[in-house]
Amino acid sequence: MFLLKLLLRNAFRHRLRTGLTIVGLVVAVCAFGLLRTLVDAWYAGVAASSSTRLVTRSAVSLTFPLPLSYSQRLRAVDGVTTISWANWFGGVYQTERNFFPQFAVEPASYLKLYPEYRLSEDEKQAFLRDRRGAIVGRKLASTYGWKVGDQIPIRGTIYSGDWSFTLRGIWDGAEAKTDESQMLFHWQYINEVMRKRFGPRADFVGVYVLGIDEPHNAALISQRVDALFKNSSAETLTETEAAFQLSFVSMSEAILAAIEAVSYIIIVIIMVVMANTMTMTARERMAEYATLKALGFSPGFVVRLLFGESLLIALIGGGLGLAATFPAVGAIAGALGSFLPVFQVQASTVAMQAGAAAFVGLVAAAWPAWRMSRIDIVQGLRHIG
Incomplete structure (x- = not known):
């Protein structure tokens, strides 16, 4: 409980910076979910195909x-x-x-x-x-x-x-x-x-x-x-229903590949933003971390503080972004009408959004946590944030 209170205080010490970071995470995670949902919707016909049906058409x-x-x-x-x-x-x-x-x-x-x-x-x-x-x-x-x-x-x-x-x-x-x-x-x-x-x-x-x-x-x-x-x-060409549906999807394969690439690029961008936030945080608190080490706290405690703060911010932003995905998908589905008949957030998309948020939180804290765990106490106490 003490550690959680400490993480919350640290995370929101600079409210504007933390708030902007969370907003960026919300937008990134929501956009990632929308793009993944779009790709899933394109393949919905393939997913709904039956293995006991064949389609025969002109060759x-x-x-x-x-x-x-x-x-x-x-x-x-x-x-x-x-x-x-x-x-x-x-x-x-x-x-x-x-x-x-x-x-x-x-x-x-x-x-x-x-x-x-x-x-x-x-x-x-x-x-x-x-x-x-x-x-x-x-x-x-x-x-x-x-x-x-x-x-x-x-x-x-x-x-x-x-x-x-x-x-x-x-x-x-x-x-x-x-x-x-x-x-x-x-x-x-x-x-x-x-x-x-x-x-x-x-x-x-x-x-x-x-x-x-x-x-x-x-x-x-x-x-x-x-x-x-x-x-x-x-002459005829006979194929499974899934293959028949894939023949339509393949016409847009390059577009789908680009959409998938963009979805991952969004996560990389927000990861860089988050890493910059955590690096600034660690630099400002260098004297505090040095004091903790001087008082007998282990380097592992300092690492847990940084990782915990990063994960807390990432999961708050990721959770809000995930929650925003559902109404956004509902609004888009209504606008699309029958163009993409199955436009729904899949469980796999939710899992990927949560995983992406956690991954961003972990990666963003890795470098500053490593640096702060190796900080020299004397140099750290001399640092002016």
Whole structure:
């Protein structure tokens, strides 16, 4: 208790300097947490991927569709238990700013493949029965204030024209990382309209989603699928869902690497600032430390004083910065909307923030503590701070 009181008195002896140092720590730790959360959000789709799902797309590009006729042959592939498909719709709601992911899917099989979309049985059956029905995630429904039964007008971009869907259900994610910012509706309804308007564009799908029996057979099943359509007019590329998601992340890999680098640079900068604060503190109190040694206190006691003071300041600033991260992330998540659907502070980020604050406190005190532990008593008593 005596040591804690002494540390508190020492830490706040120069209140302005200590206050500015703590403010710097708050900003640095909060900024570090925000940048780490941004990186985690970019990889959220990969983290939420299932090892029992494969994605089959065109080997040329995702923009090239695959024939619906492939579905029958895919069902016959050994190891494939369930098959579904989806088309990226790409429409907007009311204005260009209201953009969110929309997929035309084969509803029954798609929901079977994605059990993490938790929908009540009544809502599920209502969706399956209504060809113009749609379901959305809880986050998306909250963003626009939708409720079951609402009419949702969508202006098509890829599929031109004005479309209207009846909201039949709102799903909740099984986990925090589950995407709740998507809209799903019937592929068959879209396909029928396209067949009437543009005959040649009908009966094509963007991707096939395959459910497999054993995750360790993913590579083998992928080879079987791609071999089935080798040398055809529409060759395929089959990969795990995680690899499929990573293909999108890789497009921004350089940006993500830069963001990670900046997050660590911030910690290095505040560590230098903190080290300067502790060095100034030690220099000013040189005579005090020499007096303590003259009174019989060991060099280890002086070291503990400096490390304790540095850690106390670092942990106060780090704790406040960590606390500020949560409302900051909440505000940014609201502004981002569906751009980054899973924007939440992860436990690993909290641990890294706490670790960074403690690391800064320890490193900042290392040099002045070593110097003060070796100070000559006579020289120290002669020093004028």
